Amino acid sequence: MFVKPNMKINQIYPYLSWSLFQRSIISRTNASSTYQNKERILLNCTNNNSDYKMTTRRFLTGYDVLLDRRANKGTAFSIEERQTYRIHGLLPPTVATPELQVERFMDNLRNMPDDLSRYIALAALQDRNEKLFYRVAMTYTQEIMPLVYTPTVGLACQKYGLIFSKPKGLFISINDKGHIYDVLSNWPIHDVRAIVVTDGERILGLGDLGCNGMGIPVGKLSLYTALAGVAPEYCLPITLDVGTNNETFLKDKYYLGLQHKRVTGKEYDEFIDEFMQAVVKRFGQQCLIQFEDFANHNAFRLLEKYREHYCTFNDDIQGTASVAVAGILSSLRITGRKLSDNTFVFYGAGEASIGMSDLLVVAMEREGVSVEDARKKIFLVDSKGLVVKDRPTGGLNEEKKRYAHERECIVKLGEIVKALKPSFLIGAAGQGPAFTREILEDMASFNEHPVIFALSNPTSKAECTASEAYEATKGQCVFASGSPFPNVDYNGKTYIPGQGNNSYIFPGVGLAIVTCGIRHIPEELFYISAKTLSEQVTEEDLAAGLVYPPIEKIHAVSRKIAVALAEYSYEHKLAAHYPKPKDLEKYIEENQYKAEYSDALPPRWDWQKKN
Incomplete structure (x- = not known):
């Protein structure tokens, strides 16, 4: 809201009854001079319908620079900068890199x-x-x-x-x-x-x-x-x-x-x-x-x-889905099976599991599988047991009904795993340890490489630990978790647990949106994100047990995701920033934030040399 000098306090905040309202306005002139002019004008206003009155004015001090998180460099200010910005003596004399x-x-x-x-x-x-x-x-x-x-x-x-x-x-x-x-x-x-x-x-x-x-x-x-x-x-x-x-x-x-x-x-x-x-x-x-x-x-x-x-999305539904599907796609390179040849059991039937299931259906459609047949491969387990039609223990919401099958109702997770013999067991219930040693051993008995994703956060809520999964399956499993786990040494081999964290997805999505002005976010963008993320996993990563790229590469991975989303968005008229850059990857890289000190202060810092 623009505040005019003659506005009354009840025009500014009519629903508050403040006895005193203070506001600072920064004025800026002569922006081209060597030391640009800046003054702080302090204005007071009471709620008795009086006008704003200017009470004091002063120049900004060098100390203000040190209090501004975006301008402050701490001990990295050079001697010249310390003199220019009037902070000489406010810091120890050593200049640090x-x-x-x-x-x-x-x-x-x-x-x-x-x-x-x-x-x-x-x-x-x-x-x-x-x-x-x-x-x-x-x-x-x-x-x-x-x-x-x-x-x-x-x-x-x-x-x-x-x-x-x-x-x-x-x-x-x-x-x-x-x-x-x-x-x-x-x-x-x-x-x-x-x-x-x-x-x-x-x-x-x-x-x-x-x-x-x-x-x-x-x-x-x-x-x-x-x-x-x-x-x-x-x-x-x-x-x-x-x-x-x-x-x-x-x-x-x-x-x-x-x-x-x-x-x-x-x-x-x-x-x-x-x-x-x-x-x-x-x-x-x-x-x-x-x-x-x-x-x-x-x-x-x-x-x-x-x-x-x-321009909106829900990270718990769509971001979680995207990172999970990326891990699933990477896992297929280890198991050697087509996506539609697998059976998926999701422990948890909330927004994360539903989101993963919906995006998994989209991925199977890309293999030529119908929506109906794709859903038959997916089973949900909630607090009342296996989600099935006509379940006697309670009704189902519309999201769960999509994955309710004509089967008997089984309550215990261990019995569900024995009955369905899934190749993927994915936890997103947030209820803590649930994948027992018996369940993990059963998964290994059904599959040469069972895929175990314990995605609940924080660590205390994870369905099992990495060491529990590798030990129970004798090193056979493909494992990923929502929170980080340390490397596991088992039988002379070091396994590196993958972290299926949404942070592989939503930063890249955000980067594409802010640099290209994407107006809406269709579900296809999250499938593209998942596929792009999976493609960044190398054979060396897979050999170490990773189904996601190492965290150290995530900055470059986010850029790859942003480029893929930007390409799709320009092709489907979703981007608002025109013309389309000739080299999207270069354009996005140039617009990425660099955590490097600048020689100039942020734009709001304008200066005039003291007389």
């Missing part, structure tokens, strides 16, 4: 007592020196990724109220209903191209964490930049707070969200509708809205409701 800064930070990080402390240290680094944070993440991706995302982010969300220090992103509560656009207008950056939003109702496998779920959008968008090179200024994490049904948080004095039961029904739907419309009004139709960790009963219907009208 970026490489030394990374090395120093990693030494400190490795000496910390636990992963939560490391998470807090990384968050603090991101707040004070953004480029150094991403340089650390890009240099030590395999070591840093589990700290900024799964599994550590799960613990960070549970402890969010206790460890909270500096806010990231926007918190929009149900109390803001009717004024969501005004809240979005408080975000200082106008060119936002990617939003990750959660309502906190189903955070990983941890359940309803309410406002504490903000760690997920923040972590996801950090990976957008670290893994795919989406510029961080394009990214905005958002939490929609409608309350929580978590009794612990309702009584927790440190909980930062609304301490009442979740708002549901019509009021909830109107709130989400207003949010979607406000995003388009504020940031444009091409702004990506990625839904994250919404509960099953909302995730499917909101995706269906908005997918044809907004």
